[in-house]
Amino acid sequence: MKALVMGGGMAGLATAINLLDLGIEVELIEADEIFGGRASSWLDEDGDMIDNALHVFFPYYVNLINFFKKMGIYENIVWKSTDFYYAMDNGEQAVMRFANLPAPFHAAAAFLSLFRAYKGIPKWKMLFTAASLGSAVLFSKEKIESLDNMTLAQYNARRGPHDAMKPLEPGINGLTFTPSWMISAKVMVNWFKKVGASYETSRVGFANGGLGDIWVGSCLDYIHSKGGKTELKKAVTSINVEGNKVKSVTVNGSEERTADLYVSTMSPYSLRRVLPPQSFYFEYFRDLMHFTYAPSLSLQVWFDRKLTDVDVTFFSNDCIFNTYADLSNVLPHIFKGGTMFEMVLSPADHIEGLPDEVIFDIAINDIKRLFPEAREAEVRKWKVVRERQGVYRAYPGMEKHRPFQRSPYENFYLAGDYTKTHVSSGGMEAAIWTSNKCAELIAQDKLGKTIVLNEEFNADRGFTPVIKVANRVAPFLVGGLVLRGLARRALGKSKD
Numbered sequence: 001m002k003a004l005v006m007g008g009g010m011a012g013l014a015t016a017i018n019l020l021d022l023g024i025e026v027e028l029i030e031a032d033e034i035f036g037g038r039a040s041s042w043l044d045e046d047g048d049m050i051d052n053a054l055h056v057f058f059p060y061y062v063n064l065i066n067f068f069k070k071m072g073i074y075e076n077i078v079w080k081s082t083d084f085y086y087a088m089d090n091g092e093q094a095v096m097r098f099a100n101l102p103a104p105f106h107a108a109a110a111f112l113s114l115f116r117a118y119k120g121i122p123k124w125k126m127l128f129t130a131a132s133l134g135s136a137v138l139f140s141k142e143k144i145e146s147l148d149n150m151t152l153a154q155y156n157a158r159r160g161p162h163d164a165m166k167p168l169e170p171g172i173n174g175l176t177f178t179p180s181w182m183i184s185a186k187v188m189v190n191w192f193k194k195v196g197a198s199y200e201t202s203r204v205g206f207a208n209g210g211l212g213d214i215w216v217g218s219c220l221d222y223i224h225s226k227g228g229k230t231e232l233k234k235a236v237t238s239i240n241v242e243g244n245k246v247k248s249v250t251v252n253g254s255e256e257r258t259a260d261l262y263v264s265t266m267s268p269y270s271l272r273r274v275l276p277p278q279s280f281y282f283e284y285f286r287d288l289m290h291f292t293y294a295p296s297l298s299l300q301v302w303f304d305r306k307l308t309d310v311d312v313t314f315f316s317n318d319c320i321f322n323t324y325a326d327l328s329n330v331l332p333h334i335f336k337g338g339t340m341f342e343m344v345l346s347p348a349d350h351i352e353g354l355p356d357e358v359i360f361d362i363a364i365n366d367i368k369r370l371f372p373e374a375r376e377a378e379v380r381k382w383k384v385v386r387e388r389q390g391v392y393r394a395y396p397g398m399e400k401h402r403p404f405q406r407s408p409y410e411n412f413y414l415a416g417d418y419t420k421t422h423v424s425s426g427g428m429e430a431a432i433w434t435s436n437k438c439a440e441l442i443a444q445d446k447l448g449k450t451i452v453l454n455e456e457f458n459a460d461r462g463f464t465p466v467i468k469v470a471n472r473v474a475p476f477l478v479g480g481l482v483l484r485g486l487a488r489r490a491l492g493k494s495k496d
């Protein structure tokens with residue numbers, strides 16, 4: 001049995017590996033000049049490493065971690081401490097430091113550390129930030145699902161002043177490239193719940209090198225060692241359907257490719273362009289029309305000196321960038337010398353049309369405002385990376401449009417971070433999870449085998465379940481006590 005995998009990003013390479021492990025012959029075609037898709041990197045004309053964008057890993061990426069372990073590349077993720085720094089004007093900094101305590105006390109300590117020094121909003125408003133997040137941690141799965149019908153801003157408006165979530169905005173923008181008035185509340189509440197679940201789960205991991213370097217080569221070696229074939233610069237230009245099956249795929253406008261099974265790991269935007277018109281009589285394929293991407297830009301700036309010694313993520317409010325890191329501290333063995341900031345610029349809707357030099361000028365002014373040492377420093381080099389696709393924009397209601405991996409065509413499957421998964425928006429864990437799910441379905445449908453590749457994320461939740469029960473019981477206890485008091489008073493009065 002032969003499979004044609006379309007797209008050579010993380011989902012494509014992982015799918016190829018899963019299918020080869022099932023004994024299926026694999027041919028993989030990628031439109032670009034390099035493999036890795038959005039999780040890629042390359043060297044520029046000076047030999048400096050350019051990432052498609054700063055990518056971070058979280059401990060709840062259990063399936064990605066399993067995949068990296070299987071490929072023998074787990075050591076290529078560098079896990080850092082559970083600190084998130086906030087850079088504010090004139091060198092002032094606040095830190096959200098998760099403590100090594102059972103949940104939820106680890107998060108309470110993190111909030112207190114931020115509360116002391118963060119100046120973005122008045123302290124009384126930060127109490128609403130804490131209350132809003134605290135209640136999110138106690139939500140059930142069903143409750144979180146129901147939050148897909150409102151934006152995060154609507155969710156917040158019910159719980160406090162409109163800017164109470166300002167301390168979390170950089171994280172929201174850095175992760176979803178989408179402002180809180182557009183993003184589904186479910187996406188962010190789910191994320192807070194997973195990352196904030198315990199001390200261990202609030203760590204952040206970085207690629208130990210170029211983003212693509214840490215995983216692409218090993219995956220290609222594995223694929224080739226098992227007889228799989230991979231080709232670059234082969235763009236799918238049409239998917240040809242006969243009856244209820246894909247008959248062939250046209251590549252670069254003229255080459256015909258055939259296989260027994262076809263797996264698309266291309267973006268929803270590419271896929272809907274190459275499907276034949278009759279596909280859209282299926283609601284399944286019409287759902288692809290709901291997807292739009294969140295624009296995002298990335299900026300790398302090399303300085304002649306150190307501006308900071310922080311080796312974890314920085315957040316900043318009210319800047320053109322929001323989430324960034326000084327890679328000379330994160331990876332000192334690779335980025336020697338002065339600071340090299342790798343910065344996520346998002347939401348980028350209003351800046352993607354600007355020329356690179358204007359973007360850089362705005363960014364450098366912001367950097368000088370936050371890091372006084374930058375005012376004297378020389379910028380050795382800078383680079384704006386323009387992401388072609390970004391992640392899909394997780395508006396409220398999008399969850400129901402994410403396609404399941406088994407399509408209505410009997411030999412056609414989908415994988416990719418936008419397809420249906422437990423991760424409530426795109427991301428690398430979603431790319432791996434969907435590739436595993438796709439292989440599980442193919443094993444079942446075509447080989448009559450039941451295999452389980454995906455694992456569920458389970459955090460040590462410490463005292464959180466106890467607090468959840470207490471939270472449920474407390475209103476009844478208080479109500480009971482009040483009623484008892486009222487009854488006693490009434491009885492006392494009637495005796496008088």
Ligand SMILES: Cc1cc2nc3c(=O)[nH]c(=O)nc-3n(C[C@H](O)[C@H](O)[C@H](O)COP(=O)(O)OP(=O)(O)OC[C@H]3O[C@@H](n4cnc5c(N)ncnc54)[C@H](O)[C@@H]3O)c2cc1C
Pocket residue numbers: 006007008009010011012029030031032035036037038039052053054055056057234235236237265266267270274296297298387389390391415416417418426427428429430431
């Ligand atoms: C700026 C930015 C920052 C991010 N940060 C993070 C992060 O911190 N953490 C995280 O987990 N995730 C992050 N992500 C998301 C992460 O990069 C993706 O979730 C992941 O790489 C998706 O992999 P994929 O294989 O599903 O899709 P892709 O990587 O997009 O792969 C799809 C592939 O299909 C190819 N293709 C498209 N059309 C055709 C065609 N017609 N024919 C053949 N091939 C085609 C494309 O060239 C591409 O290689 C970020 C993404 C961006 C853009």
